[in-house]
Amino acid sequence: MNDGPSVLVVEDDPVLGPALMQRLRLEGFRPRLAASGTAAVEALAGGAPPHAVVSDIRLPDMDGEALYRHLLDSVGALPVYFITAHGQVDQAVRLIKAGARDYLTKPVDVDSLVAELRKACEPDAAADAAALGAAPAMRQAEAVLRKAARVDIPVLLTGETGVGKEVAARLLHAANRADRPFAAVNCAAIPRDLVESTLFGHERGAFTGAVASSPGLLARAGTGTLFLDEIAELPAEHQSKLLRVIQERVFLPVGGREERRFEARLVCATHADLAACVAAGTFREDLYFRINVVEVRIPPLRERPEDVSLLARRFLDDAVARFGLESRALSPAGLAALADHDWPGNVRELRNRIERAAVLADETVIGPADLFPEAGLDGPPVAGTGTLDEALTVATRAKVEEALRRAEGNRGQAARLLGVSRTTLWKRMRELGIG
Structure with a gap:
């Protein structure tokens, strides 16, 4: 029995649809054909979601955009490839911007399609496809990060606390430096008198208590990535030293005599308005321009509601696996409560609520009272008659x-x-x- 990746083919052409099915079977996939948007919706409603979707952009009962919205709502982000005629390319481009993987013009280059499907259905690729989220703003941010990964330039990640800036930094790192070190630090958490030693390292005897030499984060990052979170909190006296590192690509450990090369990619993050910090005189303007070569804003969760259910299900699966729990699911009412919440703590708050509910819920189906116990939603039932x-x-x-x-x-x-x-x-x- 074929146990290859499953692919839903949505195509009403009586020649192209069966031809794609036959080729995909020969290539080891498990294809399923739907001749309309309605048939595709029905196919998605039963059983596990497919690994990928190949769909004509124009169907007898709905267009590609309507089908793609349904995909996001029902099964979350999947690798989706649209087939389009030359006159529909504008619509296909809109779908790519919204998060679809790619489009193919007719006549379809089936060899290229098979190669793309193989790449998209690799185990790591499926998890990576929605690493940041399914919302258009997150897919756009991910696309920018992947482009920036091709060259060694500083990247600045901005956004509220808890939106997932370190997740974005790790995605950037994994894009082309996954086998190299990832060194991270929150600048706000370093004691002021230890900032220089933490970043640049120190030699033995450099100061009282320095009984041995210690490499700093710049050295530990090697040829990988150095992630400086909350960069706005870096003390002024150390901002000039970081600026020289970026300009000259060298640094001097505390108490050292020989400069060392800095070869890592620099990624900075902040929830502060750095331009306002520059205007206020608390952040160097020249450093701001150096670290802000590519800026990527990670929007708050309230601006991307389509990501709430996707991330909630992912966090729940992670919690079940990590804590060794029996399988759990979110009830429709629980999902509705999540959708209604404003998420002042963003993705971090969502993860915390999901993990707490997974551990403390009495039932395997998680509802609003498990997710928001502070709201007192588990009170006694209301007595009386009526509908x-x-x-x-x-x-x-x-x-x-x-x-x-x-x-x-x-x-x-x-x-x-x-x-x-x-x-x-x-x-x-x-x-x-x-x-």
């Missing part, structure tokens, strides 16, 4: 009013207690007639 909708309305009203009472009328605090955004709370209050 399910009526019972839900009564329960929702009771919970909203209780949260408002606990927050003494502060809607922001009440929203946090309920684990929803202020906008969602306001909508619920309006629907329920709560003043």
Whole structure:
């Protein structure tokens, strides 16, 4: 029995569809044919998702963009290849920008398609395809990082705390230096009197307590990557020394007499507005321009809601494997609660909530009360008769009013207690007639 990678082929052409199926079988794939968008949706609804999708951009019942949106919503990011006529290339380009892997013009170069599918279906490639997320902004950020990886230039990652800047730095590192060291440090966490030694290293006897020589992070990074997180926190007296490292590609350990070569790629990250820091005189303008050759902004999670369920499922699978737990799943209500949350802590908060729920949940299906225990969503059931909708309305009203009472009328605090955004709370209050 063929146990190769599964490929969903969405093609209504009675000649091209079967021809692709036959070739893919011969190449060791497990293809499945859907002759319409509806048939593709039905195929995706049953069983495990395919390893990749090959689809005509124009189908009898929907276009490629509608199908791609459904793919993202139902199974997350997959390698998707669209087949297009020359007159549809603009639409194909839009889909590539939205995260599709590539497009092929008719007549299809099947050899190239097979080669691309083999590459996309490799075990590591599947995990890497959505390393940062499925949202268009994240796919665009990933594309920029992969381009920047081709040459040795500094990269600056910006974004709020917890958005995943180190994950982005590691993706950049893995793109062409995976077999080399990755040295990372949070500049805000280094004691001020140890910054120079931590970065540049020191020789024996360089200062009191230096009983042996120690290589710093610049040396440990070797020909790999040096990641300086929260670069805005680097003390002013050390900013000039880092600038010289970037300009001259050499550094001098504390107490040393011979300069050493710096051969790693420099990646910096910050949640601060560096331009404002320059204007305020706390960050050197020349250093800012040196580290900001390529800037990649990692958007907060609230700006990429399509990534919430994708990352939540990934974190849950990771937690189950890491902690040796029995299989767990997120309930529809749990996913809805995640989608309603504003995520002030971004991806870091999402991971923490998922891991805590995975460990502490009493059931194998994780719901809102497991994810947001501070909201008190696990109270007693509401008694009474009536329809399910009526019972839900009564329960929702009771919970909203209780949260408002606990927050003494502060809607922001009440929203946090309920684990929803202020906008969602306001909508619920309006629907329920709560003043």
